[in-house]
Amino acid sequence: MLCICNSTRFLFRRKLTVAASSASQLLQKHFSADSLQTPLPPSRISLFSPLIKVEFSSPVASTLLLNRTMAGHSESKSIHDFTVKDAKGNDVDLSTYKGKVLLIVNVASQCGLTNSNYTELAQLYEKYKTQGLEILAFPCNQFGAQEPGTNDEIVEFACTRFKAEYPIFDKVDVNGDNAAPIYKFLKSSKGGLFGDSIKWNFSKFLVDKEGKVVDRYAPTTSPLSIEKDVKKLLGVA
Secondary structure (H helix, E strand, C coil), X not given: CHHHHXXXXXXXXXXXXXXXXXXXXXXXXXXXXXXXXXXXXXXXXHHHHHHHHHHHHCHHHHHHHHHHHHHHHHHCCCHHHCEEEXXXXXXXXXXXXXXXXXXXXXXXXXXXXXXXXXXXXXXHHHHHHHXXXXXXXXXXXXXXXXXXXCHHHHHXXXXXXXXXXXXXXXXXXXXXXXXXXXXXXXXXXXXXXXXXXXXXXXXXXXXXXXXXXXXXXXXXXXXXXXXXHHHHHHCCC
C-alpha cells in the first residue's frame, strides 16, 4: 500500500512539473521579441492560469516582463512621433525631419550664454544645412525668466540680430508637470549628469536621422565644439 501511495505521489509531481514547464515555455514564447504582438489564445490562458500566476511571481519572469515592457516603450518612440507648435501656433509633424540630423536646443534671449550660442548655432547651420542638419530651437522662460517676450518678439530677435534661419518654435516648458511631451521624451532618452531635468538655457540634444537621441550636451558646451559629432551623424568628412 505504501508503494502505491509513493508511486501516485511521484506521478502527480511529474505531471505538475511537466505542466509548469509547459507554462513557462508558453510564457517565454509569448514574451519573446519575435512573438510579442501575438495574443495568447484564451483557451491556453484558461488552461495555465494558476501556473501563470505562480510564474509571474518568480523574480526571473517578473524581470523578463518588466524588461520587455520598458524596452518596447523606448524602442517604439522617436522624435518623428511628435507634433509640436511653431511660433505661429501651427502644428508641425516632426516626421517631416526624417533623414535629417537634428540639434534641439532650448533658447533664451536674455541669458549670458545667448550671444555665443546663437552666433555659433547660426554658423553651424550655415555650414551643414545643405548636408542634412536641422536646428530646432524651443524658447523657454523657466530659467531666470530670461525669455519673457512673445513668440513674435523672440523670432524677430533671433532672426534680426543673429540671422537665425532655422525654425524657432512655440515657447514651452522643459521641466515640471507641464513640460512639452517632446522634452519629456528627450530627457528620458538621455539623462543629465545630475538627473534628467534641464539645468539651464541652451541645453542641447543631438538626434540621428532615424529620430533617436544619441547625445546630450550641457548649456556651456558651445555648438561648434560638437561639430565633429554632427559630421559623424551626417556622414561627411
